[in-house]
Structure formats: C-alpha cells, structure tokens
Amino acid sequence: MAAVKKNSFIPGLVIGSFLFYMLIPILATYVFSIANRWDRSILPEGLTLEWYKVAFADPWFFIVFKHSLILSITTVFASVIIIVPTAYWVHLRNPKARPLFDLISTIPFAIPGVVLSLGLIRLYARPPLMLARTPAMLVAAYVIFTMPFMYRPVVNSLEAVNIRVLTEAAQSLGSSWLRTITQVILPNILPGILSGGLLVFAIIFGEFTIATFLVGARYKTFPMQLVYYTRRDGRIASAYSVISFTIAWVSSLIIIWVVAWGAKRTSARNSQSTKDLTTASTGDQR
Amino acid sequence: MSYLDLIHLDKAFDEAIAVRDFNLQVEQGEFVSLLGPSGCGKTTTLRMVAGFETPDTGSIFLSGKDITSMPPNRRGMGMVFQSYALFPNMTAWNNVAFGLRIARLSTSEIKTRVTELLDLVGLSDVGHKYSNELSGGQQQRVALARALANEPKVLLLDEPLSALDAVVRVSLRHEIRRIQTALGITTIYVTHDQEEALSISDRVVVMRRAVIEQIGTPEEIYVQPDTHFVATFVGTINQFPGILVDAPRGLVTNISPNWTISAQPITDGKLKNGDAVTVLIRPDEIHLSHIETVVNEENSLTAVVKSITLLGAVTRLNLDLDGHPIIVDIKTVDRGRFFLDEHVQFSFTREACSVMSDIDTVSNDI
Numbered sequence: 001m002a003a004v005k006k007n008s009f010i011p012g013l014v015i016g017s018f019l020f021y022m023l024i025p026i027l028a029t030y031v032f033s034i035a036n037r038w039d040r041s042i043l044p045e046g047l048t049l050e051w052y053k054v055a056f057a058d059p060w061f062f063i064v065f066k067h068s069l070i071l072s073i074t075t076v077f078a079s080v081i082i083i084v085p086t087a088y089w090v091h092l093r094n095p096k097a098r099p100l101f102d103l104i105s106t107i108p109f110a111i112p113g114v115v116l117s118l119g120l121i122r123l124y125a126r127p128p129l130m131l132a133r134t135p136a137m138l139v140a141a142y143v144i145f146t147m148p149f150m151y152r153p154v155v156n157s158l159e160a161v162n163i164r165v166l167t168e169a170a171q172s173l174g175s176s177w178l179r180t181i182t183q184v185i186l187p188n189i190l191p192g193i194l195s196g197g198l199l200v201f202a203i204i205f206g207e208f209t210i211a212t213f214l215v216g217a218r219y220k221t222f223p224m225q226l227v228y229y230t231r232r233d234g235r236i237a238s239a240y241s242v243i244s245f246t247i248a249w250v251s252s253l254i255i256i257w258v259v260a261w262g263a264k265r266t267s268a269r270n271s272q273s274t275k276d277l278t279t280a281s282t283g284d285q286r
Numbered sequence: 287m288s289y290l291d292l293i294h295l296d297k298a299f300d301e302a303i304a305v306r307d308f309n310l311q312v313e314q315g316e317f318v319s320l321l322g323p324s325g326c327g328k329t330t331t332l333r334m335v336a337g338f339e340t341p342d343t344g345s346i347f348l349s350g351k352d353i354t355s356m357p358p359n360r361r362g363m364g365m366v367f368q369s370y371a372l373f374p375n376m377t378a379w380n381n382v383a384f385g386l387r388i389a390r391l392s393t394s395e396i397k398t399r400v401t402e403l404l405d406l407v408g409l410s411d412v413g414h415k416y417s418n419e420l421s422g423g424q425q426q427r428v429a430l431a432r433a434l435a436n437e438p439k440v441l442l443l444d445e446p447l448s449a450l451d452a453v454v455r456v457s458l459r460h461e462i463r464r465i466q467t468a469l470g471i472t473t474i475y476v477t478h479d480q481e482e483a484l485s486i487s488d489r490v491v492v493m494r495r496a497v498i499e500q501i502g503t504p505e506e507i508y509v510q511p512d513t514h515f516v517a518t519f520v521g522t523i524n525q526f527p528g529i530l531v532d533a534p535r536g537l538v539t540n541i542s543p544n545w546t547i548s549a550q551p552i553t554d555g556k557l558k559n560g561d562a563v564t565v566l567i568r569p570d571e572i573h574l575s576h577i578e579t580v581v582n583e584e585n586s587l588t589a590v591v592k593s594i595t596l597l598g599a600v601t602r603l604n605l606d607l608d609g610h611p612i613i614v615d616i617k618t619v620d621r622g623r624f625f626l627d628e629h630v631q632f633s634f635t636r637e638a639c640s641v642m643s644d645i646d647t648v649s650n651d652i
Contacts, residue, residue: 165371168338169429171358172365173385174436183384187375 026245033238051239060225065247068222071135071211072204075142076197079150082143084193087151088185091158092167105151108144116141117213135219138211142204149203150196157192198256202248287350289314289472290335290440295344297330304330306496308344312440315470317463319483322493323519328476329444331493335474336442337361348439364433368445370425372417378404378428379413385436403431406465423454430462434469441466441473447482459486480520484508492516514642517566524572524613526565530557530641538565538641548584549639562644569602569615571638574624575631586633591626605632 033051035044055061090101108116120141121133163185170180186193208223217224222244229237288311295308305327312318320328333339335346337358345354353361372381382403386396404410407427417425426446433441443462447455463486466473477483483490484504492499492507492515500512511517518525526547528540536549547565557563575581577588589605589612601621605612614632616624624630 161374162369162371165367165369166373168336168358169365169367169371169373169432170384171338172336172361172363172442173432174359174362174388175384176359179388184373184375188373 029238029241029245032235033242035235051233051235052243054236055229055239055243058225060220064220064222064225067135067219068205071138071142071221072201074139075146075204076200078139079143079146079200080193080197083147083150083196084154084189087154087158088163088181088189091155092164101151102155105148108147113145113209114213116145117210121214133215133218135215138214138219141210141214142200142207145207145210146200146203149199150193153192153196153199154189155192157189161188163189198252202252205248206244287347288312289316289349290474291345291347292331292335293345293347295331295334295341295346297327297334297339297341303496305334305341308498310491310498310501312472312474314472317466317473317475317486317488319475319477319487319490320493321477321480321483321490321520322499324478326493327496328478328491328493332442332444332474332476335440336363336365362436362438363440363442364436364438366426366429366433366441366443366446368448370417370422370429370449372420372425372429372432374417376416377413378409378415378417378420378424381417381428382413382432382435384432389436399435400431403435404428406434407431407461421454422450423458426450426458427461430465434465434471439472441471443473443475445476445478447477448479455482462486484520492519494519511566511640511642514564514566514644517640517642522569522613522615524567524569526567526610527644528563528565530559530561530563533557533559536636536639536641538563540565545587547639548636549641550636552641557641557643563641564644566640566642567634567638569613570600572612572614572632572634574603574614574616575633576623577629577631579631581631581633583633583635585635585639586631588629588631591624591628591630594621594624594626596621605630 031044032038034047034049036046036048036050038044087101090097120137124137125133166184166188167180170184175184206223207221208227211219211221212224222240226237226240226244229240290310290312292308292310292312295305296303297305308327308331310318320331322328330339334341337353337356337360340355345352347353348361372378373384376384379400382400383396386399391399400413401410404413407430409424409427409431412420412424412428417428420428430446446462447458450458459482462475475483475486484507487504489501490504490507491501494515500507500516502510502512507516507520511520517523526538526540528538528547530552531537531539531546533552536551538547538549539545540547549565573581573583587607589607591603592606592611593604595602595604596618597615599618600615601618603614603616603624605614612632
C-alpha cells in the first residue's frame with residue numbers, strides 16, 4: 001500500500017512541477033493584462049479591462065491583425081501546394097532521395113532567421129526578381145522557414161498508409177492520376193496536412209524576426225505591434241499577448257471543428273448510402 | 287498465339303538482373319502460379335504484366351494486342367496485393383464500388399454489382415465497415431471483390447495469403463480457386479509457398495535467380511522435377527550425392543555412406559558414367575519396416591530413429607544412417623509402430639529415385 005502511494009506521489013510531483021513551470025508565465029501574462037498595477041506588491045493592485053480597451057481602440061490593431069492573418073493563411077496554402085506534391089513524388093518515385101529531403105527539411109532549424117532574411121534580401125533585391133521587402137517575399141521566406149513543420153507530418157502520414165501500394169491499387173482499378181491523388185492519396189494524408197497546417201499557422205502568426213528584417217514597417221504584423229507596446233506599456237503588451245494566444249487557440253479549434261465536421265459528414269454520407277444499399281439488398285433477399 | 291503471351295521479358299534494376307528471358311503462354315481461364323524463393327523475379331514479372339514495371343526488352347501480348355508499354359490504368363487487370371491495399375478512407379462497399387464508378391456505371395448497376403461481389407466473397411454484411419474494422423482475411427476478401435469488380439481480363443495476385451494465419455490461408459486459398467473456376471477468369475498467382483502453388487494451380491512456373499527453372503502441371507513439378515532446384519524447393523526431399531557408375535542399369539555409388547543405389551535406367555544420354563550426381567527421394571516414397579521383416583525392394587538399409595514429429599495426417603521420422611540424415615514420412619496412424627533409437631529397415635523402389643546432375647546443385651539457395 002505504502003509502495004503504491006510512493007509510486008503515485010513521485011510521478012505526480014514531476015508532472016505537477018512541469019505544469020507549474022510551463023503555465024506560470026502564461027497565467028502571469030493573463031493576470032498582468034487585467035491588473036491595475038503589479039510592480040509594487042506580490043499580488044496585483046486591483047483589476048481592470050482598461051488595457052484591452054486601449055488595444056482595441058488603436059486603429060492599427062485591426063490592420064496588423066489582418067496582415068498577420070493574411071500572411072499565415074497564404075503561407076499555409078503555399079506550403080501545402082509546394083511541399084505535399086514534392087513529398088508524395090519523392091516517396092513514390094524516388095525513395096533513394098528521401099534521406100536528402102529529410103536533410104533539406106532540417107536546414108531551417110540550423111539557419112537563424114536573421115541569416116535567412118539577409119540572404120534572401122541580397123538575392124531578391126536586384127532584377128529580374130524585385131521582390132525584396134514585399135509581403136510576397138515574406139511568404140516565400142516563411143515557406144522555407146516552416147518547411148520542417150509541414151514536411152515531417154506529411155511524410156509521417158505518407159509512411160503510415162503505404163502510399164505506393166494504394167497508388168498502384170487505384171491505378172489497377174482504372175484510376176487516373178488526378179483521381180488517385182484527390183480521392184485516395186489526399187484523404188489519407190489529410191491528418192498530416194492539417195497538423196502541419198496548424199503548426200505553420202501558429203508559428204507565422206507569432207513570427208517577429210524575419211518579418212521585421214524582410215518588410216519591417218512597410219507591412220506591420222501583429223507581433224511587431226506587440227513589441228511596439230512592450231516598449232511603451234507592458235500591460236497593453238500583455239493584453240496583446242493574451243489576444244494572440246486566444247486567436248491561435250480559437251483558430252486551431254475552428255480548424256479542428258471544421259475538419260471533424262467535414263470528416264463526419266463524409267463518413268456519415270458514405271455509411272448512410274452503404275446502409276441504405278445494404279438494407280435494400282437484404283430486403284431484396286428476403 | 288495464346289490469350290496472354292509473355293515473350294522474352296528481361297528486367298534489371300541498377301545492374302541487378304530481376305528477370306531474364308521469361309517466356310510464358312497463358313490460355314484463357316487458366317490459373318498459373320509463379321513459384322520461387324524471394325528475389326527470384328516472380329513479383330517483378332507480375333508487376334510487368336500489371337504495368338507497374340516496364341520490361342527492358344521483350345513484349346507482352348493480351349488477346350493478340352501488344353500492351354507492353356500501356357499504362358496500368360488502361361490494362362483492365364485486377365490486382366490483389368499482399369498488404370490488401372484497401373483504401374482506408376472508404377468503407378468496404380466503397381472500395382468495391384471504386385472501379386465501377388470510374389467505369390461510369392449507373393448507381394443502380396453499381397448497387398447490384400457490389401452486392402453481388404460482396405456476396406461472392408461471403409461478406410455481404412460488412413459493406414459499411416472500414417478496413418481497420420475488418421480482420422486480415424476479411425480485408426483480403428474485400429480486396430478480391432474489388433479486383434473482380436470490373437470483370438478484369440486477367441486477375442493478378444501478389445502473395446495474397448502471406449500475411450494471414452495458417453487456417454485462414456488454407457480456407458481462402460480454396461475460395462480463390464472456387465471463385466476463379468466459377469468466373470473462368472485468367473489468373474496469375476505469385477507465391478513462395480510450394481504447397482499453395484501445387485494445390486491451387488493449373489500450371490506452375492518455378493523460378494530461381496531471375497530465370498524459369500520449370501513450367502508444368504503441379505503433378506509434373508512434384509513427380510518429375512526437371513532440375514535439382516525444383517526437386518528440393520518443391521516439397522521435402524532426401525538427397526544422396528554419389529557417382530553414376532552404370533547408366534543403363536541406373537546404378538549410383540553413394541559416397542557417404544558407402545552403398546549403391548539402384549535407380550531407373552538412364553538412357554537419355556544427358557548423364558554418363560563417372561558423372562557426379564545426386565539421387566533424390568521423397569520422404570513419403572520411403573517404406574519403413576521392422577528389422578526382421580523381409581523386404582523385396584532393391585534398395586534397403588538399416589538406420590536408427592532419431593526423432594519422431596507429428597505433422598498432422600503424416601508423421602515425420604528423422605533417421606540416422608552412419609551420420610547421414612534420412613527423412614521418412616509415415617501415416618500418423620502407423621506412428622505407434624516405431625520408437626526412438628530403434629534400428630529400423632528403410633527401403634525404396636527404383637521408380638522413387640530421381641537422378642540429377644550435380645552441375646546445378648552447387649548453390650542450394652532455398
């Protein structure tokens with residue numbers, strides 16, 4: 001009995017400490033964003049929603065919010081369009097190139113954002129590609145920067161479902177390439193694409209370094225505005241952080257809901273039609 | 287010209303020869319198995335027929351039409367894979383309906399056909415289930431129904447039973463044959479399991495190291511193997527290396543242990559006196575008796591019983607003849623007659639012996 005108690009105490013302590021360590025800064029940010037003052041005492045001196053009012057009253061709020069949203073969504077789509085077909089073809093037709101692609105996909109981890117930005121500016125600041133300091137170039141950089149987060153989940157999905165055999169099975173049934181990809185491959189790797197997309201969305205929505213270097217004030221993003229307020233008033237910055245968290249969480253939830261709803265609808269429709277047909281067929285047999 | 291003609295097919299992958307000079311004629315409605323150890327080229331051959339690989343040289347004709355470089359989705363061949371390959375995002379029903387939708391059948395035709403096919407494979411009640419809700423055997427039945435849906439010109443099966451457990455394997459094997467016979471569908475079946483190939487096929491193609499060793503009916507393959515490899519790969523066989531001393535009388539002097547085997551007279555001229563040969567005898571062709579029994583067969587010797595293993599209807603005895611192992615199969619009902627460490631008399635007829643040249647026995651890569 002004592003042994004059981006001891007066994008449950010130590011894991012509890014480890015997990016509890018971990019949660020405390022991870023959640024305290026977030027909780028503190030939340031509290032700081034609704035505190036009158038919290039620099040002279042252990043507990044905040046009174047609560048207020050003033051800092052949120054200030055944040056929302058700023059006309060820049062909606063502009064930077066829109067900019068970050070556009071950047072995140074565009075990057076997710078560009079990333080899906082570029083990385084998913086590449087991963088599929090490497091997987092299906094050129095398995096020997098897989099180690100090379102695995103290596104390439106880790107490069108963004110090794111190259112700091114500053115180096116990547118400066119390199120891209122030097123490369124694209126002259127004709128014929130006058131893309132430097134445009135949002136389009138920022139998206140291009142973001143696709144590179146977030147590649148591992150899209151590539152890994154997609155590759156994991158491809159590996160999980162034996163994509164080569166599924167492709168061949170579809171072909172042997174007369175399926176064209178387009179049909180094979182849209183009806184067999186994509187539905188089966190959708191979980192990977194979605195988790196990759198969510199990660200990319202969340203990363204880009206909070207990205208500061210590359211955006212500052214590549215476009216700066218020409219295309220102000222949400223984190224830039226947050227940093228601006230950090231220098232003026234930490235409490236408004238905290239309100240921004242809380243809003244940023246909330247947006248990331250809400251958009252994640254929305255995407256998950258939409259997908260779950262879509263999947264449920266598809267499977268319900270399929271099984272419904274199957275059920276109808278099976279019922280009909282058993283009816284016929286009777 | 288036959289229904290399906292494979293003519294001088296060659297295929298290599300990065301210098302490694304997968305298939306060399308493969309020739310096979312398959313008649314309509316015939317069930318042909320490609321049998322051989324892994325890496326012998328049987329799957330590559332099947333994939334060339336399916337269109338997933340293109341031969342380096344040679345051609346494939348179907349009903350007189352050259353299909354060598356036709357893409358797989360135009361060939362109208364049904365394929366069943368070892369890993370089932372059901373589409374995980376679709377129900378069993380939709381898997382079977384997939385090819386029918388591509389062929390643009392009407393909804394009511396699809397409904398009738400899928401019901402018919404699921405009935406045929408005995409799964410009319412699992413249409414609404416996804417592949418992860420089905421057992422391995424059920425998944426393979428669905429895969430078979432799916433492959434048959436579009437009435438393929440040829441049905442191709444790539445080791446379809448290898449991933450299943452023994453009982454399911456045997457029952458599904460019979461079912462595949464039953465359906466194939468009922469539909470009269472031309473079938474090519476790849477397997478490394480000789481028992482499977484012998485029990486299911488009209489003809490068997492035995493392959494080794496990219497080439498065909500022998501093509502024949504299951505009986506020919508088992509009873510009259512052309513090569514030493516076929517004899518040893520198909521079923522269990524006793525091997526007695528020796529020297530051919532008298533070809534017309536069929537006498538072979540065995541090297542170890544030192545005795546002379548009387549085989550059938552060798553008159554075809556392929557072997558001559560002094561050639562190194564191996565005498566091959568099936569375990570069920572050896573007759574076992576107690577030591578005091580008088581035996582009339584030409585070949586008779588005494589050995590010691592080293593182990594007795596029950597295999598089912600047959601019981602296998604491992605004998606020891608001066609250090610040389612001998613395998614004998616007896617009916618299980620007779621197993622009580624012999625005991626461990628007993629000296630027994632074993633004998634076999636001339637007709638039970640196959641004498642093979644040793645030229646191709648150097649590598650015994652089963």
